[in-house]
Amino acid sequence: MAVVMRITGLSSGMDIDKLVSDLMKAERIPVDKLKQKKDLISYQMELYREINTKVSAFRDVMSDLRYSSRMTGMKATSSSTNVTVAPTQVTSPSTHTLKVTQLADYAKASSASGITNFGLTGTKNVEGTTITQGVNDKIAIKLDNTVKVITLTPGDNYTASDLQAELQKQVDKAFGTGQLNVGLNGQGQLTFDPQAGTNGFKPQVSTYEIATGALANLGFSDGQSYRLNLTLSLDDLQQQNKFAAGLSSTGGILTVTNGGNSVTIDYSGTDSLQTIMSKVNASAAGVTMSYDSVNDKFTFTSKQTGASQQVQLDDSGGLLNALQIASGTNVYGMDAQGELDLVAFSSSTNVYAKDGITYTLNKASATDTITVTVASDPDSIVDNVKKFITAYNDLIDLINKRLSETRTQGYSPLTDDQKAAMSDDDIKLWEAKVKIGLLHNSSILRDAKNSLRSLLNKTVDGVSSQFNSLMSVGITTKAFTGVYVAEDQGKIELDEDKLRSAIAADPNAVNKLFTSNTGIDSQEGIFVGMYNKANSILSSLVKEAGRVNGSESDTTTTLGKQIYDLSASILDMNDKLSAKEDYYYKRFSAMEEAISKSNSTLSWLSSQFG
Known part of the structure; x- marks a missing residue:
């Protein structure tokens, strides 16, 4: 776009900016009206x-x-928090006795014990390691949910103990003293050991690559972790020896069955545990696969409670063994059981309804008899x-x-x-x-x-x-x-x-x-x-x-479409106004040049007759 020289009234003595401003006020009346309409x-x-x-x-x-x-006009009270009661339809005032001997439960198959070899140890003897600035001096460490970039001081031929001290110094600077301990084993390999919390639980620690080769220089790999890293491939976990029971094969077919629903899930060494979990959870088996990081166990759980729920697991590879769950495992859920007014009942869920009253079963007790009272509550x-x-x-x-x-x-x-x-x-x-x-x-x-x-x-x-x-x-x-x-x-x-x-x-x-x-x-x-x-x-x-807090120019709404169209018209008119303003300045500039030339001519003539 051409730049318009805006010359002020040096020759004419006129306030050009004021004149143009006044002229543009009239020109802007149509766009002001559009803005007011908008x-x-x-x-x-x-x-x-x-x-x-x-x-x-x-x-x-x-x-x-x-x-x-919500409109029964009745209220129900329980003598124990073991059972919560509520009238769901109008009924007569009454008193009932209830005993809950067993709660409904899911079918669950869990790891027999913790499955992970905890620890984060490098694979390289770091004696004589060289750290070069801008080459291999930076790594990333994630402690729990916090990621920090660790920058090491450059140096040639670090001794293993000096490198350990340098890494500890930088880790303390990043996370605070005592949060993550850097160690050195008998083979000259670096180790990371997180500080346990008051409950004895040690948080996750993982290493990540920033500069190519920096992690390998210290003996670690990208994504290597202290605890089990669900996002690493089975191949990587096997290489890092993270399974306490070992992983004999990283490929196979996992079959998950619940009642009449059976699905097969192919897995290979490139799959992660997170990927396998997602496949199980999204399948039609009606089973949820989860990992308990505190107890370090995997669990396969039916999505519903009741004795009709059955979880059966079969595996042609080494996955279930690594998770410390036997292939061929077959477990069942349980029905809730008890007595209502001395009559036995069972329920596939922990909610039991009878005669307009819903009983929510919270805890089982073979000896406790609960009294439920239903009374009018207008x-x-x-x-x-x-x-x-x-x-x-x-x-x-x-x-x-x-x-x-x-x-x-x-x-x-x-x-x-x-x-x-x-x-x-x-x-x-x-x-x-x-x-x-x-x-x-x-x-x-x-x-x-x-x-x-x-x-x-x-x-x-x-x-x-x-x-x-x-x-x-x-x-x-x-x-x-x-x-x-x-x-x-x-x-x-x-x-x-x-x-x-x-x-x-x-x-x-x-x-x-x-x-x-x-x-x-x-x-x-x-x-x-x-x-x-x-x-x-x-x-x-x-x-x-439109919706509350929605976009003002949402074209799917009646008023939003009008605002959008007006905004477009205003932008178009502003472009035209800008061009018009430039036009006025051009005209006044031409006038100034003409006056300047005239003044020069008059000055010359005056000098000739002077």
Whole structure:
């Protein structure tokens, strides 16, 4: 792009910069209008996202309350923490005895003992080692989750003990004294030994290459570690002798079976333990393979509990032997067992449900008899209904406010020049005025409000006619007080005595009124319907204005696409304005040159007649 010389008015005496600036103000009016239009849309998006946040909060409340277990009007208590109880449907007050003799468990096959040869020892006698700056003076060491670059002091023909001392000095500088001990064995080989924690557990230590040959110069290899390194290949682990039981073969077929699901996993020397674990866990066997670094054991675990779970392991190579699990291992899960009211029961999980009560089994005891008491709890329903009313009214309050606001005359988005002349506080006050009324009579908000209000008058089929509507249990629209308040229109209130009477008369009907979820619209409970409506409203809001904290120029949303298009137009117009400004300076520059020439001519003529 050509550089335009911007000559000031030396010849004409005119303030060229001021003239161009004034001319450009007029030229910038169209782009200022585009920016103001973009700001208005941005403010609209902000206001819609504010509604989005409130709807999300309402949906969260409804998500919790829509289940029948939250509206039973009953409470259950256990005499022991060994069992947790909860009524999941309306039932009568009662007392039960429970004994848990066995918990359900997974089928598990684990290493017989720790599988790793712990230690990090070099393979080279380091006597006479030379460290050259910029060549082999840097290595990386990872201690637990911290990686540090270790730089050794250059020197020729280090003795083994001097190199040990130098490495210890640099390691202490990087990690702190006493965290990682550098040793020297009888063969002149360097060793690393991490400091154990208070629980006796020694963290992982690994070495990594930075400068080619630096690790090998000290006798170590890239990825070599003190503990088992799950990301190293089986070949590397075998070469480093990391398996206490040895690894006779790095290739083979591992067969993992759980019940009728059986998968075969081919592995070779280039595979890592992490890769093999991932293959097992992603397979259809229904088995999880995991490594316990504290106890240094591998475990194959069924993904579900119960006696029907069976884990069988077979291996044609040396992997299972290295993991200290016998090929042909076959283990089963267990069912939970016990007595409820002196009647034996079993369950494939540690959750057992009977007669509207769910028992969560936490601990087994052959001698402990637990007493479970189920009693009426109308307060729980009343409290939950109050949560609904508060959340509903909060949402309606904001929707009403935005729908009823009207634009304030004389307030438009500020231009850049206007903002430059105002304080930050004044800008905020002005922008707050501009936002007022931007959602006035919004069709999205009107539809949202109407869809929620329609549920307030719904009659739920399949519920006793005496209690099949909100009005019948004491939930009604607020009465008009004689003073019109826009924000209060459509809010609801509770006649608590009427609700309590309904609960006492027919708690099952009250439960179904709120939580019935048969999949048939006419039988859908009020709280279930409110949850679904909230989801629908959120979808509309996201489609219009995007998600909270989402990109402002998200072209998949209605307002985001408008902002994106306006931004593109503004960029295009700014390019044109820049060219226009250059044009003005060119014209004034030409004028200045003409005046300068004229002044020179007049000066010459004057000198001739002087």
